[in-house]
Every structure is written in structure tokens, then in C-alpha cells.
Amino acid sequence: MAHSADIFTLKLPSSLFPLGPGLLRARRRPWASLLASDIGAPAPPRSYNESCSPDPAEEGGPKTCCTLDDVPLISKCGTYPPESCLFSLIGNMGAFMVALICLLLYGQFLEQSRHSWINTTTLITGCTNAAGLVVVGNFQVDHAKSLHYIGAGVAFPAGLLFVCLHCVLSYHGASAPQDLAMAYLRIVLAAIAFVTLVLSGVFFIHESSQLQHGAALCEWVFVIDILVFYGTFCYEFGAVSSETLVAALQPTPGRACKSSGNSSTSTHLNCAPESVAMI
Numbered sequence: 702m703a704h705s706a707d708i709f710t711l712k713l714p715s716s717l718f719p720l721g722p723g724l725l726r727a728r729r730r731p732w733a734s735l736l737a738s739d740i741g742a743p744a745p746p747r748s749y750n751e752s753c754s755p756d757p758a759e760e761g762g763p764k765t766c767c768t769l770d771d772v773p774l775i776s777k778c779g780t781y782p783p784e785s786c787l788f789s790l791i792g793n794m795g796a797f798m799v800a801l802i803c804l805l806l807y808g809q810f811l812e813q814s815r816h817s818w819i820n821t822t823t824l825i826t827g828c829t830n831a832a833g834l835v836v837v838g839n840f841q842v843d844h845a846k847s848l849h850y851i852g853a854g855v856a857f858p859a860g861l862l863f864v865c866l867h868c869v870l871s872y873h874g875a876s877a878p879q880d881l882a883m884a885y886l887r888i889v890l891a892a893i894a895f896v897t898l899v900l901s902g903v904f905f906i907h908e909s910s911q912l913q914h915g916a917a918l919c920e921w922v923f924v925i926d927i928l929v930f931y932g933t934f935c936y937e938f939g940a941v942s943s944e945t946l947v948a949a950l951q952p953t954p955g956r957a958c959k960s961s962g963n964s965s966t967s968t969h970l971n972c973a974p975e976s977v978a979m980i
Contacts, residue, residue, distance in 0.1 A: 792838015796831040803827030830859040897923040
């Protein structure tokens with residue numbers, strides 16, 4: 702093998718090349734030039750501009766210039782079609798499901814003879830949350846910013862208040878170890894929702910790109926946490942029947958009491974704990 706300062710030649714056996722002998726020539730680069738190349742250099746830090754000139758790319762396409770308006774908040778991720786269509790669809794369907802879940806929970810507590818003002822307040826806050834979701838989903842932030850922020854200002858605090866009130870109902874209405882464990886789980890989820898919502902609001906009012914990204918992260922964690930909280934209602938919904946909806950629409954005292962977490966029905970009346978009835 703012959704070599705020089707910049708060129709080396711490697712001879713390979715002719716059996717590796719059926720068409721004839723071959724030579725593999727390569728240029729050797731000094732280490733200094735390799736370290737100074739773009740491959741070895743770290744990527745430049747991303748920064749947000751004060752403003753951007755009109756982007757020649759199509760609306761909704763990839764951008765070459767970003768401002769603080771491009772921080773990946775949930776609302777910003779559903780601004781342009783087809784994401785905006787799915788954003789509205791999910792907002793409307795989510796609002797309907799939230800209202801239905803709140804109504805079933807309200808009827809289930811009435812069915813268990815748990816008459817309390819907290820149960821009624823929980824239903825009101827849940828329906829308020831659903832109304833805010835409708836406004837958020839149908840008025841995108843880039844086209845109707847004021848209405849969108851009003852809807853978000855209604856939906857997020859109402860959703861947080863709903864989960865907190867339901868934690869109280871779950872804790873005071875626990876009659877079995879499984880019920881108490883579920884109540885503790887919901888308390889943890891409610892605490893996470895409270896912290897992330899507060900941090901999201903605090904970070905959002907600042908114009909720093911790092912804090913704006915922190916607000917976006919907290920907002921996503923808050924929404925996912927609320928969805929997990931709603932998922933825990935499958936524990937109670939094992940005892941839901943057609944009578945539950947009737948109890949919610951036409952509440953009458955003295956109904957049969959159903960135990961939480963299963964589909965069995967107890968035949969005795971007024972089986973709810975007195976602590977829940979007096980709240």
C-alpha cells in the first residue's frame with residue numbers, strides 16, 4: 702500500500718471484482734478540517750424572531766421563520782386544515798361526552814341516595830366545562846382569538862373545579878377499600894392538574910420563548926391528566942343502567958342503591974353514608 706500526505710491507495714484481490722482488478726482510492730482529510738466541518742459542529746441554537754417577512758410557502762406549510770405565535774400550544778396545533786377540522790370535531794364530541802358523563806355521574810349519586818349540593822355543583826361545573834370546549838373547538842385562535850381565549854378561560858378552570866369536587870365526592874362516598882384507593886388516585890390526578898394549569902398560566906403571560914414552551918408543555922400535561930381522570934370513571938360506570946339516566950332527569954327520593962365499581966344492585970334503601978348526605 703502506497704501512501705502520501707493526502708492520498709492513499711488500497712489494492713484489493715481481483716477475486717472481489719469479477720470484471721477485473723480494482724483499486725479503492727480515498728482522500729484522507731486532516732483531523733482539524735474534520736472537526737471544523739459542518740458534520741462535527743453542533744447545530745446552531747434555535748431562536749424566535751420578533752417578526753417575519755411574508756412567507757412564500759403555502760399557508761399551513763412548513764415555515765422557515767418562526768415567532769412566538771408558532772409555539773406548539775394545543776390551540777396552535779389545530780389552526781390550519783386539516784388539523785383545524787379535527788380540532789373542531791374533537792372539541793364538539795368531547796363536549797358532548799363530558800356533558801353525558803357528568804349527567805350519568807349526577808344520576809348515579811342520586812340513585813345511591815347521595816343528595817348534596819356538591820353533587821349539583823359538580824354537574825354545573827361539568828356542563829360549564831363542556832360549553833367552554835364547544836367555544837374553544839369552533840373558534841380557532843388565529844381567526845377568533847378573543848372568543849377562543851374566553852372559551853379556554855371557561856373550560857380549563859371549570860374542568861379543574863369539576864375534578865376537585867368529584868375528588869370530594871369520591872373520598873366521602875368511599876365504602877370499600879377499592880373505592881378509597883380510587884379516591885386517592887383521583888386526588889393525585891387533581892393535584893397534578895392544579896399545578897400544571899397554574900404553571901401554564903404563569904408561563905403563558907411571559908414573552909420568553911423558553912417560558913412559552915413551558916406553558917405549552919404544562920398545557921399538554923394538564924389535558925392528558927384530565928383525560929386520565931375521566932378514564933377512571935369506568936370504575937363507577939360498571940353499575941350504570943337505564944335507571945341511572947332516569948334518576949338524573951327525574952330525581953326522586955328513595956331509589957334503590959347501587960354499589961360503586963360493579964354491576965350489582967343492593968335492594969336496601971338509603972345505603973349512602975351520612976357524611977355524604979350531609980355535605
